Amino acid sequence: MSTPQINLLVIRTRQPKILAEFYELLGMEFKYHRHGNGPFHYSAILNGFVFEIYPLLKNKQGVDKSLRLGFVVPQLNKLISQLKSNKIEIIKEPTQMEWGNIAIIKDLDGRKIELKEVDSHQ
Numbered sequence: 001m002s003t004p005q006i007n008l009l010v011i012r013t014r015q016p017k018i019l020a021e022f023y024e025l026l027g028m029e030f031k032y033h034r035h036g037n038g039p040f041h042y043s044a045i046l047n048g049f050v051f052e053i054y055p056l057l058k059n060k061q062g063v064d065k066s067l068r069l070g071f072v073v074p075q076l077n078k079l080i081s082q083l084k085s086n087k088i089e090i091i092k093e094p095t096q097m098e099w100g101n102i103a104i105i106k107d108l109d110g111r112k113i114e115l116k117e118v119d120s121h122q
Helices: 016-024 075-084
Strands: 008-013 031-033 041-046 050-056 070-072 090-097 100-106 111-118
Touching: 008 016, 008 090, 016 041, 016 050, 075 100, 075 111
Parallel strands: 008 050, 070 111
Antiparallel strands: 031 041, 041 050, 090 100, 100 111
């Protein structure tokens, strides 16, 4: 049996457009659409992986801040400088660790996001 591969992640927010603009700072490109009668939402395809931002469900009081995301990015130090100029909260500056050069930021809803630099030696 082959190993399962994740292909979809949906996060929810009170401010989908603003959150999509935040993730665009990381290099993502979103389309605004809906499926059938479902809610309008933002969708990006990252190497075959679908990342979607939906409006918060009406019966929910707040977003899930315990979810932690991780993305591999090129030129981490340059990206962190750009994020700082956009007043994005940096939790941990780029640090060389056994897994690579890693930084941690927060999205506008308070979710932690681990950014890992592409290993140019691969």
